[in-house]
Amino acid sequence: MDRTPTPALLAGTARALDHRLAVEQSRGRAPSMAGAVVRGGRTVWTGSRGRVEDGAPTPDTQYRIGSITKTFVAVLVLRLRDEGLLGLDDALGDHLPDAPVTDPTIAQLLAHSSGLAAETGAPWWERSDGAVRPDLASLVAVPPLRGPGRRHHYSNVGFALLGALVGRLRDRPWTAALQAEVLDPLGMDRTTYHPEPPHASGWAVHPWADALLPEPAEDAGLMAPAGQLWSTTADLGRYGTFLLHGDDAVLAADTVAEMRAPSAPAERGAPLSSQGLGLQLLRHGTRDLAGHTGSMPGFLATLWVDPAEDLAGIVFANATSGPAIATTVAELLAVVADREPALPAEWVPAAPEPEVLALTGPWYWGAAPVALRAHGTDELAIGGLGGGARGSRFHRDAHGDWVGLDGYYAGETLRVVRDPDGAVSHLDLGSFVFTREPYAPADVVPGDVDPGGWR
Template sequence: MTAELLPTTRRALLHRLAVAQAEGRTPSLVAGVLRDGSLVWDGARSMVDGHAPDLDVQYRIGSLTKTFVAVLVLRLRDEGLLDLADPLARHLPGTPADGATVAQLLAHSAGLAAETPAPWWERTDGSLRPSVGDLVEPAPKHPAGRRHHYSNPGYALLGALVERLRGRPWGEVLRREVLAPLGMTRTTLLPAAPHAGGFAVHPWADVMLPEPLTDTGLMGPAGQLWSTGADLARWAAFLAGGDATVLSLASLEEMRRPAVGPEDDGWTSAYGLGLQLRRHEGRVLYGHSGSMPGFTAGLWISEPDGLAAFALSNATSGANTPLLAARLIALTAEHEPRLPEPWRPLAEVDQELLALTGPWYWGAAPNVLRVKADRHLELAPLGGGTRDSRFRPEPDGTWTGLDGYYAGETLRVVHTPDGAVSHLDLGSFVLTREPYGPAAAVPGGVDEEGWRAY
């Protein structure tokens, strides 16, 4: 059971929320923090004395919608109905993005325009764009696959792709396949009471203007959804831990890996397959920001800390709600850093596997092999380096690299004719128990005179 936060931590979080609402001049803010998948704090502030929204009040979440659409697309991939390398035309022909791949659309690297042709889609009714062809400018802005260029129409096309392959509206598919299994009953395409009204706050005076609540039609997959604090807590827990009935943890981990190289030297942001990555106070967070006229939102997760946070506001600008969510994570981690799991010995050990542990040499470079739980292995250079990797056991007696230089590569144990271990083969690299030995195993052989002084 997840322990509650300390009173000093809760007070610090509430103070941060109150400062964001006051200095950001937003009518209301609601936020929450999760630890190890459980909501451990929530708070709210409002311009109305004695009243604040609770976790059941809906706010528009803008581009956080894209994380839901990406999950739907990954479900199609995992079912074998598409490949991420497929060109869009294979499943949804006749758009200006025919040659872009599904992966490029997910990662905003298809080269498409950032927005639809005029008028601005976020404040106009979707009936102005009745067909998919009305959503995308005819000429791309960049060569496909070369750079990250955020594209709202690209996600509208992904929503249309879901509709084509499922034969039902994407919102209905989302409700049946994702929202209902996760218990997210208050996440909807259109607002359902109780919900906040969206406002613009004048930049130079403390006065407000209501923003229109539009149905963006075919552009809905880019930012239409409304949700609550309670539902976003469920969504954050899912993105962090997975749910086999919706999407595996392995596929979620794939979504959070950068898909296109960041362009800034000391990168502060990147994009995976439907998930943003952001550096904040020494941490790499994943999640997404969101904005629509009258609303801003943010949801971030810090995997090493076991923390997640969300924030929702009903002002077009001012509170920097995504930054608030990131700050709530940093504040919680500072006050209550995660305790490491206790060391425990393995429940069982394979003696043959245990005999493989210890030093192995790639040429003259020393590495160490360690056995972990469930027959997993770790290989790391002694003295530091960049080629450390974890390996997953396979049914055929080999191991597959999970990360680093050896991700996807096969590690196998090679035996001599009499059954003794000769060496390890790692993607054609030979690792031996002695530097450059035995000679028969080393590609190119070893000088017959052996090691000697000069």
């Protein structure tokens, strides 16, 4: 994506965003709402409606962000993986042997497919002092609902265990690791464990009257990795940019893209399309969004990013229920994308090496024609030419192998097979043979080719 300075939004676009936020604050009866849209790393719109203690909320007003906290825990876990301190397929017990459950893998916990229950036992953890759960054993009130890896089931408890895992491997509280490894490098100085002024107070709105009831803001203790943090739209705008592009001081872009990739299907009936590694994935219209929703007593929050449009959107409300925050953010992004679509990246020539260029052009999987195209100097893409063949992109790794990035061949290796004289004989892709002619000579096509040839 071209990272030239992003111009401000057109007045009509900004007005449409203001209108959408105002409609939701009124319809959802929220004491206040605050929102922002970021494009290309620059905040292009902020809006607010209603009142907090100090007047209208601003981009510097803190709200509790609830389960968006989980995405920060996931970033810390992926940092440990990238440093070689754990593997995503490792069992939790390999690194946290005193956990009340040890079988789920790190990836299953990140993707909410561990089989753990959604919540702790009584009392309701979001509205009680974390001191009532003094140790890890107190977090798991019931046995796992099912074996790990069999089904997606959202689990706050699972992320409490991941927070404990980070603390164990870093030999310091997960919050200290978060500050040093994520918040400080990204310049997020208004994202904190406890609220710091200016901040909104949390309210419940009476379902049948326009009356308010204050909500508690407890320290969740060991459950804090599931939903403790407070933040601002300005800070989460910076974080949204990170979730789009990565930051080498925190996580490389490839690892952030891995977080955004589907890892487990969503629960039946859920509005989400699937679950990534610590990120929720939403299909909204024709757009694929990633991010997370959040709620704690008195607060609602959502952060979505749209990689195709280089957009991030955030909305907060200080109400326990009422406003449809997740839909609102998705619609804010749609307003910008529809009215002011991102320009495609400028095409520039980038010729690959001659031996790679020689691989491009038509190939045949049996009788199905496909095309192999080079994109830049280190990417190949295979796709059908009317024959219905599967498509994927391939990137050359450090060993010189072409490894699938997406589609049917994700993770598979595309091998160039040569004759004894060094000439290219055929391509081998997961044992599938691709030849320069339809069903080329039998010595490269398994199962023989009829000697009578085409007729």
